[in-house]
Structures are given as structure tokens and as C-alpha cells.
Amino acid sequence: MECVIFIGIQASGKSTFYKEKFFKTHMRINLDMLRSRNREDVYLAASIEAKQPFVVDNTNPTIDDRKKYIDIARKNKFKVVGYYFEPDYELSYARNEQREGKEKVREIGLKSTLKKLQIPTYDEGFDELYFVKSADGKFEVEKML
Numbered sequence: 711m712e713c714v715i716f717i718g719i720q721a722s723g724k725s726t727f728y729k730e731k732f733f734k735t736h737m738r739i740n741l742d743m744l745r746s747r748n749r750e751d752v753y754l755a756a757s758i759e760a761k762q763p764f765v766v767d768n769t770n771p772t773i774d775d776r777k778k779y780i781d782i783a784r785k786n787k788f789k790v791v792g793y794y795f796e797p798d799y800e801l802s803y804a805r806n807e808q809r810e811g812k813e814k815v816r817e818i819g820l821k822s823t824l825k826k827l828q829i830p831t832y833d834e835g836f837d838e839l840y841f842v843k844s845a846d847g848k849f850e851v852e853k854m855l
């Protein structure tokens with residue numbers, strides 16, 4: 711069983727990466743879709759209970775944000791894997807500008823996430839950590855040491 715945690719500012723490509731890499735194998739837990747922490751907790755608990763691999767597709771910028779998932783996953787013998795999306799404010803800003811409706815976030819939200827962002831480390835309890843760069847419509851993934 712695997713718990714995958716994404717870490718990345720808005721419009722850094724997380725949900726696109728999910729579709730490419732995890733759509734067929736992992737449930738997606740996404741706060742924007744679930745709309746409340748309570749509903750998120752229900753899906754998280756269900757995934758753990760069912761031993762179902764899942765991806766937490768939120769921005770998860772701080773150590774504290776991630777701790778909740780890491781703790782419950784480790785306690786239940788899930789492998790914990792993190793994907794850290796290279797923060798590129800200009801690129802994310804430009805991509806966000808192309809969005810419409812609810813998907814488009816406010817500039818202040820993007821800035822605030824960038825400011826809070828704490829680079830993930832193995833000390834937090836990750837079994838594997840990867841760095842994701844997006845270049846010309848493709849993702850490049852490399853293992854973090």
C-alpha cells in the first residue's frame with residue numbers, strides 16, 4: 711500500500727501529474743473537490759481501512775500539513791512517498807491566468823502558499839522523495855537524496 715503526498719504551489723502541475731501517473735492505480739484525495747477537512751478525513755480513513763493506494767493532491771506546503779497523512783499512513787504500514795513540485799512562481803502565475811472559473815486562484819493565494827512552502831525532507835517520515843520539474847509540457851522526475 712502506498713500513500714503519495716504531493717507538495718507544490720497552485721498550478722504547478724500536481725493534478726496533471728496525477729492523471730498521467732496515478733489515475734489508474736491510486737484514489738485521489740483533493741481538498742478542492744471534497745470541500746471540507748471533515749470530508750477529506752472520511753476519504754482518508756476509508757483509503758487506509760481499505761488498504762487502497764492513494765494520492766493526497768493538495769498543495770501541502772508545510773511540514774505540519776503533511777504530518778497528518780504521514781502519521782496515519784506509517785501507523786498503518788503504508789509506504790509514504792512524496793513528490794515535490796519545483797516552485798516556479800512566474801510559470802504558475804501564467805498557467806493560472808489561463809484558467810477559468812473556480813479553478814482560477816487569486817494571486818494572493820499563490821503568493822501565500824509560496825511563502826509558507828517548506829521543502830520536504832526524509833526527517834518527516836517519507837520513505838521516498840522525488841523532485842518534479844515540468845519542462846515543455848513534460849514532467850521530469852528525479853529522486854531527492
Ligand SMILES: Nc1ncnc2c1ncn2[C@@H]1O[C@H](COP(=O)(O)OP(=O)(O)OP(=O)(O)O)[C@@H](O)[C@H]1O
Pocket residue numbers: 718719720721722723724725726727768769805806808815844845846847848849
Ligand atoms: N508539464 C506541464 N507543461 C505545461 N503545462 C502544464 C504542465 N503541467 C500542467 N500544466 C498546465 O498547467 C495548469 C495547471 O496544472 P494543474 O491543474 O495540474 O496544477 P495543480 O498543481 O494541480 O494546481 P492546483 O493546486 O491549483 O490544483 C493546467 O492548465 C495544466 O494543463
Ligand SMILES: [Mg+2]
Pocket residue numbers: 724725726767
Ligand atoms: Mg490540482
